Amino acid sequence: MLLLTQYTLIFASVLLLVALGGCISEHSGVINLGLEGIMVVGALGGALVMRSLGTTSALVMVLVAMLAAALAGMLYSCLLGVAAIHFKADQTLVGTAMNLLATAAATVFVKAMNTAANPDNHSSEIEYIRARKMFIVNINGFEFNWFMLVAIIAVVLVYFLLYKNRLGLRLMACGEHPQAAASVGVSVYKMRWTGVLISGALGGLGGLCYILAGVSVWKFENGVAGFGFLALAVMIFGQWKPTRIAIAALIFGLFRALSNTYTGFPFLANLNLPGNVYNMMPYIVCLIVLAFTSKASHAPKAEGIPYDKGSR
């Protein structure tokens, strides 16, 4: 039970961070389907820091790795910003390209790095056993991960940013009716860039959190198994509102955690279902939830539509 709670909370943190990223980006009017790719790049940034930082204190390690992941994610999200904000590109296509590129580029990069260090090593793995321990505080068998705290802070910050702040209101105006926002002197380009960059940072953090969730070695060929898209589903289920997204993330986190821990529950193990059923669970739940919640959509009105100064 303790293990289930632990996994639920850590996977919920991943989903929460990434979903909040998607939420801010969509409120500014840009659909960020590239979150999956941003997660991979963020994870890579964090993993590189964890690998190269030698003996440091836990505090420095945690902060620097998180910073690196967020920066890597922000940098990568510029690909979306440039194409979607300035070149009026199809945002679905750009996002898809970013997802494919991130996995391929990360694989090539890590393999080249491993091969340069040791000519016989052609794997795409980075190992971070020691660094991972620094992220974790053991409380009576419960492994508290600093990312759980970060996720809670992120919800609070995003809530205040969106609803209690001038910047947030302007940002949301650009996602609802950009021409109206522009008519009162708000720079739509600036607001959309803000949205995309913040979502990049949160996505990158989520990526690092994901690879720290259960293992100490990450194989970059595998990407992040659709978690970026699960996070988007969490965001839709949460109706683009930070607090509801937090609840949605917990529900999805629970189902994801089951696939790691079902063998520990006698009544689940007795059902004798193949492990693949539990692997499928989060995706199936996601589809069912979406089927019931998408009808009355509270999506920002202008999301996905390139901003055109001249149109009314």
Place this chain on the structure above:
Amino acid sequence: MKKILKNEGVQAFVASIICILLGLLIGYIVLLFINPSGAGESIVNVIKNFFTWSRPQSQMKQLGNTLAKTMPLILCSLSILFSYKVGLFNIGCAGQYVAGACASLYAGLAWGWGWLPCMIFAIVAGALLGGITGLLKAYCNVNEVISGIMLNWIALYTSNTLLTNVKETASPYTLYLDKTNPGAILPTLGLDKLFNNNSNVTIAVPLTIVAAVVIWIILSKTKLGYELKATGNNRNAAKYAGMTQNRNIIMTIAISGALAGLGASLLYQTGYMRWECTQSSVPAMGFNGIAAAFLGGLHPLGAIFSSFFIQHITDGGQYVNTNFYSSQISDVISSVIIYLCSFVLFIKLTMKKMLAKSDEKKGAK
């Protein structure tokens, strides 16, 4: 010269060529960064693919293998472009491809069906999976990209579970189709003789070309295609004009899924590939279909050439110098090409502006 450049098709072609060249350039730069000494040779090998073999017989044989994998890619890109024309982004194509592979292999290995029933079963499986996405979109307003991705994973894990029943005991791979049930292998129609007895070149080639032409005719010459495109351009207007939009949405993704399912059966029923029952990621074929569809200018006949090109460099990836580089460099190149394809609209606009400007100058003179 200018007259030619004003043609929409030529503009699309030029834009695609620009994307390809930039993609290759970026791939080359990446190789240079990793290790400058072998970069030139490796990028040339990626472009040469089967030409890296010296004997013409081996070249033909390797070309045959590339062709065998190009056919499913063409069908996947047809699947993507068909739904895109109707305003739907069918990223679930990858999962529909998986469903097709699972259906054809299972029917062939477990039930001993012949090649045609197996193929039809694969088409139906793909169409059904696509139909789910369509139903969700039409009646529950679920974004087709997200439901597509979810169904991709569901299809992958379901196939892994089902195909475990027909796998070899010692390995995670399914049984050899050509040894277990030769009747399920696609007939070659003598095409194998052209490629140095490469039995992977089959009836798939003519079937795929026919499919491309049929899709082209449906989209541009029939009432159905017109209605579908109208629904894509403006849902409400189409509804107002008396077109049943829900039916159109479901039918579109179902057809799209059928194409992907057919593609899978055309590859797995050659016996060239076997399914790995422990694979943890969705096969890339469906995603590469996106690249091919956009690179081909979203035209069914363009898709034939762009698919061949994408498969050509993907296969070429294995000829890089693996002492320094990895074959995934070709995935980098093709994903950069997809990214650049999102600028195609901008490239075309710039071309039009430049042409208009030079016309103006002429007028002033």
